[in-house]
Amino acid sequence: MPQYNKSDLERRMAGAIEALRGDLTGLRTGRANVQLLDPVMVTVYGANMPLNQVATVSAPEPRMLSVQVWDKTNVGPCDKAIRSAGLGLNPIVDGQTLRLPIPDLTEERRKELAKLASKYAEGARIAVRNVRRDGMDSLKTDEKKGEISEDERKRLETEVQKMTDSTIVDIDALATSKEKEILGQ
The missing domain is CATH 3.30.1360.40 (Gyrase A; domain 2)
Structure with missing residues (x-):
């Protein structure tokens, strides 16, 4: 039975985005939330x-x-x-x-919070890249076992990469939006 499981990879990538949303929600923006x-x-x-x-x-x-x-x-x-x-x-x-x-945020505190938001985003990107690596490894294992062909492995690797790129775009959008909110732009 093949190790590669697309729905598991999608679930884990979506989990990284949800964790990031939770982290970003806890950051104060000077507005009551x-x-x-x-x-x-x-x-x-x-x-x-x-x-x-x-x-x-x-x-x-x-x-x-x-x-x-x-x-x-x-x-x-x-x-x-x-x-x-x-x-x-x-x-x-x-x-x-x-x-x-809710007190006003000082400029210094806003910058600290914006840095923290980008740190959270980087953590989410790393988590997504780890999921991608797991997916790529399981595809290589499946090919070695003879369960999928080399062409099939390459096609699925492209699929995993597209999924990764799309998730990272979502992470970047969330982080940019939160940083703008924090900096009051």
């Missing part, structure tokens, strides 16, 4: 839980996030978790609601 708090974990009821499982996060204004904590005993832990998450946000406690003003 409810996904900004996705990585925040709160210690409540003796366990670590994502913030969105103990509160409702919304963006009532372009520069303000609102976190409506469901159980008032969890307000303190939520406040602490947001402050210690390294997002540069300082919650204002208002009963069971935490208001998070």
Whole structure:
């Protein structure tokens, strides 16, 4: 049975793009985005839980996030978790609601975030190239075993390369778009 599996390669390349989307979503752009708090974990009821499982996060204004904590005993832990998450946000406690003003980004911080976005993109490109290498290796193995001809291997290698190129174009587009958003262009 041939080792080469096109759908597996496509799935893994799509996974690299989804991972990049997740990484880029967590980067602050100076605009309120409810996904900004996705990585925040709160210690409540003796366990670590994502913030969105103990509160409702919304963006009532372009520069303000609102976190409506469901159980008032969890307000303190939520406040602490947001402050210690390294997002540069300082919650204002208002009963069971935490208001998070989104501060303006300094030019220096914008450049740092843009560099981080391109670093994430490079990581995704590397992941895609590794998937391509695995695909090429399995095609060579299939040819050595006599399961496919040399012509078939070359045709499939071209297919894998096209898939790789297309995925890298998508990665570049995502990164460029996020960098422009961060730099306010």
